[in-house]
Each structure stands twice: as C-alpha cells, then as structure tokens.
Amino acid sequence: MVRNESDWAKAHTLRNPLAVESYLDSNALILRMIRIFRPFFLSLVALTLLSTGNSVGQIASFGSLMKEAEIAGLAVVSIQDGKIGESFYGGVRSTETNPPVTDNTVFEGESLSKPVVAYLALRLAGEKLFELDKPLAEYASYPDAAGDPRYLTITGRMVLTHTAGFPNWRNNRIDLPVLFDPGLMFSYSGEGFVYLQRILEHITLKSLEDLAQTYVFEPLKMTSTSFVWQSSFAPYIAVGHTDMGVALNKFTPQTGNAAFSLHTTAQDYARFMLAMYNGEGLTRSQKRDFSTVQVDAGDGIFWGLGWGLQPALNGAAMWHWGDNPGYKSFAFLSADGKKGFVMLSNSANGMLVLSEIYETLVGGPQSAIKWLNYESYDDPQYQLGRRMHYALLSGGMEEAKAVYESSKADLPAEAFEEKSLNSLGYRLLRQGLIDLALPVLEFNAELFPSSANVHDSLGEGLYTAGKLKEALVHYRASLRIDPLNQSGSTMVKNIEAALAAQGDN
Numbered sequence: 002m003v004r005n006e007s008d009w010a011k012a013h014t015l016r017n018p019l020a021v022e023s024y025l026d027s028n029a030l031i032l033r034m035i036r037i038f039r040p041f042f043l044s045l046v047a048l049t050l051l052s053t054g055n056s057v058g059q060i061a062s063f064g065s066l067m068k069e070a071e072i073a074g075l076a077v078v079s080i081q082d083g084k085i086g087e088s089f090y091g092g093v094r095s096t097e098t099n100p101p102v103t104d105n106t107v108f109e110g111e112s113l114s115k116p117v118v119a120y121l122a123l124r125l126a127g128e129k130l131f132e133l134d135k136p137l138a139e140y141a142s143y144p145d146a147a148g149d150p151r152y153l154t155i156t157g158r159m160v161l162t163h164t165a166g167f168p169n170w171r172n173n174r175i176d177l178p179v180l181f182d183p184g185l186m187f188s189y190s191g192e193g194f195v196y197l198q199r200i201l202e203h204i205t206l207k208s209l210e211d212l213a214q215t216y217v218f219e220p221l222k223m224t225s226t227s228f229v230w231q232s233s234f235a236p237y238i239a240v241g242h243t244d245m246g247v248a249l250n251k252f253t254p255q256t257g258n259a260a261f262s263l264h265t266t267a268q269d270y271a272r273f274m275l276a277m278y279n280g281e282g283l284t285r286s287q288k289r290d291f292s293t294v295q296v297d298a299g300d301g302i303f304w305g306l307g308w309g310l311q312p313a314l315n316g317a318a319m320w321h322w323g324d325n326p327g328y329k330s331f332a333f334l335s336a337d338g339k340k341g342f343v344m345l346s347n348s349a350n351g352m353l354v355l356s357e358i359y360e361t362l363v364g365g366p367q368s369a370i371k372w373l374n375y376e377s378y379d380d381p382q383y384q385l386g387r388r389m390h391y392a393l394l395s396g397g398m399e400e401a402k403a404v405y406e407s408s409k410a411d412l413p414a415e416a417f418e419e420k421s422l423n424s425l426g427y428r429l430l431r432q433g434l435i436d437l438a439l440p441v442l443e444f445n446a447e448l449f450p451s452s453a454n455v456h457d458s459l460g461e462g463l464y465t466a467g468k469l470k471e472a473l474v475h476y477r478a479s480l481r482i483d484p485l486n487q488s489g490s491t492m493v494k495n496i497e498a499a500l501a502a503q504g505d506n
Contacts, residue, residue, distance in 0.1 A: 059079070059087060059361055059362065060077065060079065060087050060088075060089045060361065060362070062357075062361065063075065063077060063089045063091060063354070063358065063361075064089075064091050066354040066357055066358070066378070067091050067092055067354065069354075069378050069379075070350045070353035070354050070378040071244070071245075071246060071348075071350055072092060072346055072348040072350045072351055072353070072354065073092050073093055073095075073096055073239075073242040073246055073248075073346075073347050073348040074091070074092035074093050074094055074102040074106070074239050074242075074346065074347045074348065075089070075090070075091050075092055075102065075344070075345070075346045075348075075351070075354075076088075076089070076090050076102055076104075076106055076108065076266070076267040076343075076344070076345045076346075077089040077090075077267065077342055077343070077344045077345075077358060077362075078267040078268055078270075078271040078342060078343045079341070079342045079362050080271060080274075080275065080334060080338075080339075080340060080341040080342060080343075081339070081340065082339055083275070083338050083339050084275075085268065085271050085272070085275070088104065088267070088268070090102045090103050090104060090106065094106055094237075094238065094239040094240065094347065095239070095240045095248050096242060096246050096247070096248050097240075097248045102239060102347075103237075104266070104267075104268060105225060105237050105266060106237055106238075106239050106266060107225055107234045107237045107238050107239065107264050107265065107266055108239045108264070108265065108266070108267075108328060108330065108345040108346070108347055109241065109252065109261075109263070109264055109323070109325050109328040109330075109347075110226075110263035110264060110265045110270065110323055110330055110345070111261050111263070111322075111323025111324055111325040111328055111329075111330055112191070112260065112261055112321065112322060112323040112324065112330075113263055113265070113270060113321055113322075113323045113330055113332060114194075114228065114258070114259055114260055114261055114262060114263035114323075115194055115259070115260060115307055115321060116273075116274075116277065116307040116308050116321050116332075117213060117217055117263060117273065118194055118197065118198065118201075118209075118259045118307065119161050119291065119306050119307020119308070120216075120217055120273075120277050120282075120283075120291075120307070121201070121212055121213055121216050121217055122157055122161065122197065122201065122306075122307075123283055123287045123290075123291060123306065124216040124217070124282055124283070125201065125204075125205070125212075125216070126157075126287070127282070127283060127284055127287060130204060130205065131157065131200075131201065131204060132157070133156060133157045133158040133161075133306075134156050134157070134158055135156060135157070136153060136154055136155060136156055137155055137156060137157060137160075137196065137197065137200045138152065138153045138154075138155070140200045140203060140204050141199070141200060141203040141204075143177075143196055143199065143200075145176065145177040145196075146167070146176070146177040146178075146179060146196070148176050148178075149178065149179040151166065151179045151182060151183055152166075152177075152179050152183070154183050154184070155183045155193075155196070156183075156184075157197055157200075158295070158306070159183050159184055159193070160190075160193040160194060160196060160197040161197075161295075161306040161307045162187070162295040162296045162304050162305070162306065163187050163188060163189050163190055163193065163296070163298075163304055164183065164184050164185065164186060164187055164188070164295075164296050165179075165183050165190055165192075165193040165196070166179045166180050166181045166182060166183040166184075166185070166188070167179065167180065167188075167190040167192040167193045167196070168180055168188075168190060168192060169188075169189055169190050169191050169192065170191055170192060171192060177192055177196075186296070187296045187297060187298045187299065187304060191260035191261065192260075194259040194260040195258065195259055195260055197259060198257070198258070198259035208256070208257060209228055209256075209257035209258075209259055210227060210228045210229045210256075210257045213227075213228055213257070214227075216282070217273070220281075220282060221272055221273055221276050221281070222272065223265065223269040223270075223272060223273060224269070225237070225265065225266045225269050226263070226264065226265040226266070226269045226270070226273075227263075227264050227265075228254070228257030228258070228259075228262050228263055228264075229254050229255060229256060229257050229262065230253035230254055230255065230264070231264070234264060238251065238264075239345075239347035240327070240347060241325065241326055241327020241328045241347050241348075241349075242327050242347055242348045242349065243327060243349050243432055244348070244349040244350050244390075244428060244432070245390070245394070246348075249326060249327045252325070252326075261323070261325060263323075265345075266345075267343045267344070267345050270332060270343045270345070271332075271342075271343045274319070274332055274334050274341070274343065275334070275338070277291070277319075278292075278319065278334055278338045279338070290305075290306060291305050291306035291307065291308065292305050292308070292310070292316070292317060292319060293305055293317075294310055294312075294317060298372070299372075300368070300371065300372050301368045301371075301372070302368055302369060302372040303317065305317070305319070307321075308320065308321055309321055309322075309369055309372075311333075311366070311368045311369045312368070313335070313336040313365075313366075315336045315337055316336030316337070317336055318333060318334060318335045318336050318341075318369075319333075319334050320332060320333040320334070320369045322352075322369075322373060324352075326349075326431075326432075327347060327348065327349055328345075328346065328347055328348075328351070329346050329348065329349070329350075329351025329352045329355075330343075330344060330345045330346065330351070331343075331344045331352070331355055332344070333359065333363060333369065335363065340362065340363050341362070341363065342358065342359075342362045342363065344358055349428075349431075349432070350378075352373070352375035352376070353375070353376060353377055353378035353383070354377075354378060355370055355373075355375060355377075356370055356377050357377070376424060381412050381413050381415050381416035381421075382415065382416055382418065382420050382421040382424065383421075383424070384412060384416065385405070385408055385412055385416040385417065385421045386421050386422065386424055386425035386428070388404050388408055389401040389404050389405060389422070389425060389441070390425060390428075390429075391404075392404040393437050393440075393441070394437075398440040398441075398444070401440075401441070401444075402444065405417075405444075419445060419448070419449040419452050419454065419455050422441050422442070422444060422445035422448070423442070423445055423454065423455060423458050425441050426438045426439075426441040426442040426445065426458060426459075426462060427458070429441065430461075430462055430465060435462070435465060435466045438462050439459075439462050439463065439466060442455075442458055442459040442462045443459060445458070445459070446459050446475070451482060452482070453478075453479045453480075453482035453483035453486055453489075454479070456475040456476070456478040456479035456482065457475070457476065457479040457486060457488070457489050459475045460472045460473075460474075460475035460476040460479060460489070460492065461492075463475065464476075464492065464496065469496050469499055469500055470500070470505070472492075472496060473493065473496045473497065473500070476489050476492045476493045476496065477493060480493060
C-alpha cells in the first residue's frame with residue numbers, strides 16, 4: 002500500500018463517484034476495453050520530444066518507458082544547472098480523442114498544491130498578515146474540529162509540516178477528529194491544509210484562488226496554473242485515465258482546495274519550484290526556514306514547510322508528489338538547486354516509471370521514492386499482477402488463476418509473494434472495481450492463510466463492499482495472527498458496533 006490511498010478516496014468522493022463507478026463497472030465498458038487497449042498502446046500516438054539543449058540523449062528513453070508502463074500521457078521538465086533544461090512530452094491527453102501531450106498541456110497537480118499553499122502562507126507572513134506559530138483558532142474558530150479542544154493549539158507551521166494531528170481525510174465523518182496532540186509527530190494530512198486555507202481566506206477576505214493569483218501565479222508567470230477550473234484549460238487539458246487506459250470524467254473544481262485541486266503545466270511548476278528554492282518574494286530567514294528539517298517523517302525522510310526533504314551531504318533536496326484518480330505527479334530539486342525535474346502524468350500508471358526518470362535526470366539515492374512505496378513497471382510482482390488483470394477482464398478469476406500458475410515458468414519466485422495480489426487488489430479497489438478486487442484478495446488469502454496483512458486487506462475489501470460480517474471474520478483473523486495490528490483492532494470495534502446497531506451479531 003502506498004502512503005496516500007486516502008488522498009485518492011477523498012478526491013474520488015468529489016468527482017461524482019456514482020458516475021465514475023458506473024462508468025467503470027459496466028460490462029459494456031470492460032468488453033470495450035478488451036477491444037481497444039491493446040491496439041491503442043501498440044500504436045500509441047507518436048511521441049513529441051522537445052529540448053532546450055543540444056542533446057536529447059538523457060530523455061530519449063522515456064517514450065519506451067511509457068509504452069512499457071502503458072501510460073496515456075506524460076510531461077517531464079528537467080532542471081539542469083539550476084535552470085529549466087530538456088523537456089519530454091509524450092502520449093495523448095485523452096485515449097478517446099488522441100490529442101498529443103505538448104508543452105502547454107494542463108494536468109491536475111494533485112498534492113503539488115500543498116507546496117504552493119506553503120509559499121503563499123510565507124508570502125502573507127512576510128507582509129505581517131499571518132504568523133506561522135500563532136494558533137490558527139486565534140484567527141477564527143473551526144467548527145469542524147471543535148469537538149476536541151486540542152485543535153485550539155494547532156498552528157500554521159504544524160499544518161505545513163503535517164504535525165497538526167488530523168487524519169489525511171475524515172472520509173464519511175461530519176466532525177474532524179484530532180488523532181494525537183498537535184506537534185507530536187508527522188502524519189500526512191490534507192485536512193490540515195483545508196483548515197489553513199479557511200484561515201488564510203478569513204484573514205484576507207479573499208479566496209484561495211485570488212490569493213494564489215496575486216502572490217504566486219502572476220508574479221511567477223505561471224500563466225497556465227489555477228486552483229479552480231478555467232475555461233481556457235479546455236483546449237489543453239489532459240484527462241485522467243485508469244491503469245488500463247480508460248478516460249475518466251474530468252474534475253472541474255469551481256472552488257479551490259488547498260490540498261489537491263491545483264491544475265498546472267510541467268513548465269509552470271518547474272518555474273515555481275525554482276522560484277521558491279531561490280527565495281523569490283521571501284525573506285532570507287523564510288528561505289532558510291522552509292528548507293530546514295522540521296519533523297522526522299520516517300524511513301530517512303523529513304519534512305520542511307510544505308515540502309518533503311531528502312537528506313544529502315550538502316543539505317536536503319526538496320520534493321513532493323501528487324496522486325488523484327487517473328493522475329500521478331512528482332517534483333524534485335537537489336539540495337544545491339542544480340538538478341531536478343517535474344513529472345506530470347494523466348495515468349494511474351504514472352508512478353511506474355518514476356524511479357527510472359529519477360535515475361536518468363538526478364541519480365543517486367532514491368529515499369523519497371522508496372518512502373512513497375509505489376511499484377515500478379519492471380517489478381516482478383507488478384508484472385504478475387498486470388498479467389492477471391488482463392486475464393480478469395477477458396476470462397474472469399479462473400483465467401487469472403491459470404495465468405498465475407503459468408507465470409511460474411518465466412517469472413522469478415519473488416513475483417509470487419503476497420504483495421503481488423495484494424497490490425492488484427488495492428488497484429482494483431481504488432478504481433471502484435470491487436467485484437474484480439474481492440476474488441483477487443480472496444485468492445491471496447487462500448495462498449497466504451497465515452498472513453495478517455492479507456487478511457486485513459481482504460477485510461478492507463469486504464468492508465468496502467458492505468459485507469460487514471465477512472469483513473469481521475478476516476479482521477479478527479488478522480488480529481489473531483498479529484495482535485498489535487491497531488488499525489485492525491479499530492476496524493473490529495467499528496464493525497461490531499455497526500452490526501450491533503443493526504441488531505445483527
């Protein structure tokens with residue numbers, strides 16, 4: 002599981018989930034997918050390669066990577082010697098109409114929104130309109146979190162460093178819980194950024210979009226970037242795609258969301274990242290502050306103000322990523338500001354090539370990428386899951402099981418670890434394909450009956466399907482194997498309470 006699955010869930014609820022799920026679940030669509038996705042990727046529209054330098058050798062391989070990973074569209078802008086360097090644009094903005102990705106293609110930036118909000122908060126602090134270390138509740142109350150008095154101590158700095166104590170998203174809850182004492186530890190939270198947005202809008206009497214245009218987009222000449230939908234985006238927009246290349250309904254936000262509604266181009270975001278690194282519009286202390294380690298995020302990664310920090314001998318590289326339905330993105334700049342890149346994709350498969358792009362354009366340790374824990378297109382576990390996914394669509398679970406057995410002839414033993422089918426099951430769940438996901442997770446439980454994680458995953462799938470009794474069986478099995486599974490323990494209590502309320506034990 003990657004660290005941001007609930008990012009996907011929250012964004013999905015804002016994208017007309019009934020329309021998306023019925024679209025994905027229809028039998029007609031599955032048959033149509035089988036007919037179109039293979040020839041499409043074999044004859045993927047000619048790749049466009051643009052370069053600001055004399056050599057395109059570094060990035061010429063990205064086209065073949067796209068085909069291997071079956072990515073609909075991809076934009077990569079490199080940073081070389083502290084300036085925007087070579088760029089790559091490949092694939093299509095939509096598999097329905099096949100317009101090519103170019104330098105003016107607008108993508109969803111997903112959680113790349115958060116560093117922009119951090120920069121905005123610093124600009125307002127520089128004008129003495131906002132204080133990073135003043136409790137946000139002193140500016141205005143926040144009824145959503147008022148049920149826990151600990152929220153009164155949350156500051157802007159805590160939000161920007163993900164130490165506010167909020168969950169990533171509250172999901173179906175009306176109230177917003179505080180999970181731990183604010184400032185205690187790192188816990189990634191989109192909710193915190195929404196809270197901060199409300200405060201910044203309150204103290205300035207302006208919307209997030211108006212503030213961003215005034216303090217960020219216009220000064221930095223980010224002419225194709227916005228937190229809300231712009232009609233001017235329509236001729237250039239890249240729509241999101243499932244991992245099988247099916248175009249999704251386009252999210253067109255009418256109000257900005259500080260956590261995930263950014264729309265941008267790779268060129269615009271590269272300009273933003275360089276400007277923030279160079280301290281444009283910031284005081285010297287602010288520039289030092291945002292790139293200084295504020296909290297340990299675990300596994301060798303730290304967090305500054307709005308940015309993830311990857312330690313290096315000469316400081317810390319700044320980075321962030323984004324993950325919305327049908328989109329994946331990543332931005333990275335080395336500690337000395339000389340090497341980096343922005344990668345935007347309109348495909349659920351976008352992160353499959355991240356490691357290769359990083360190695361080509363930056364090189365060296367990939368601590369941030371390991372922290373994110375995404376799969377790579379050449380991972381044996383992913384390759385097995387991909388084969389089984391195709392088999393599921395064409396012949397159902399029995400054919401998928403046959404593919405599992407036949408793949409033992411050419412895939413290494415590591416492909417058949419529990420992670421393979423667990424990852425496939427979660428990919429299907431994230432797309433709303435519950436009827437396909439459950440047989441995969443059940444098969445994994447048959448193969449690995451002694452794995453707490455496998456039973457926990459199956460429990461989650463069954464719970465998502467509304468099968469509470471069956472989910473409870475597997476969550477309890479997970480706890481018997483691993484009594485320290487706190488999330489499983491919480492789910493058992495929640496399900497037991499739900500069943501009791503229904504009068505069903």
